[in-house]
Amino acid sequence: MRVMGVDPGLTRCGVGVVEGAPGKPLRLVHVSVVRTSPDAPIAERLLGVAQGLEALLDELRPDAVAVERVFAQHNVRTVMGTAQAAGVAMLAAARRGLPVAMHTPSEAKAAVTGNGRADKAQVTMMVTRLLRLETAPKPADAADALALAICHVWRGGAQARLESARLGARSRGGNGQ
């Protein structure tokens, strides 16, 4: 299973692609950061993020995309742009018919370090070890995207099954929002 993890942002959007399966070794396929200028209008920045992610999706052809879940209560100043970059990533995946999952930062940290409150250095160290890299992945910014992709490789199957059960139960119960 090949998974693209996306750590959404307008200034820096981390992208990490990993191959693996639960209980099998992981392999690094790609790591990079899509950047846009803080001086550009927001619509142009969203277009830059979309074009960057679309080029990577078309080149690397992942089986699924995992996007970091953004919370409204954190970083109020930048949260709207982060949410919009996440939306652009989900849209690009949906256009290609790819399943999209969201994982929280704590879930990704817990998946790779065993601790949902691990710091950046711990996450980078474990990502380096799990992918059997000789040096830490560069750019460092994208370690979170790799952690997210690894988290999805390990949790993805289970979560997809839960989600389809939930949707089935909801549509049977007619529980609209």
Add this chain to the structure above:
Amino acid sequence: MRVMGVDPGLTRCGVGVVEGAPGKPLRLVHVSVVRTSPDAPIAERLLGVAQGLEALLDELRPDAVAVERVFAQHNVRTVMGTAQAAGVAMLAAARRGLPVAMHTPSEAKAAVTGNGRADKAQVTMMVTRLLRLETAPKPADAADALALAICHVWRGGAQARLESARLGARSRGGNGQ
């Protein structure tokens, strides 16, 4: 000048297209609501909003798109979806090379009623009057999108000039964020 106003949302995304110029009569071109199911996964809903808006942009060919500015502090439960729908609208416009403006709900209300805190009934009444419609525009949900488009017809030119002055000043001053 033909302007598409977008009142972003995942369950209902209001779209109103208006033609006019400052000091000239306004004309209603289109009003509708793009809907997606609350039971669908978010990525699919964003795709539904994108496809609905793109079809309208390609059919109605506005000169500019005005999107309601979403604030992080309101409606925390739904704000992320609203922000993402706004991002999808901005992206669709940017892909077509169209200028995108954002106006706050208060700016749109003040533009059409003279009162930034006008209620829905006042906004609908003034939109109906300004567009010289015999009955209130339907669906009622989209009156906000029409108010936004009218706001942009009247303020757009001035704001575009301010924005380009601001960007010019910023790039001259090298004030990166």
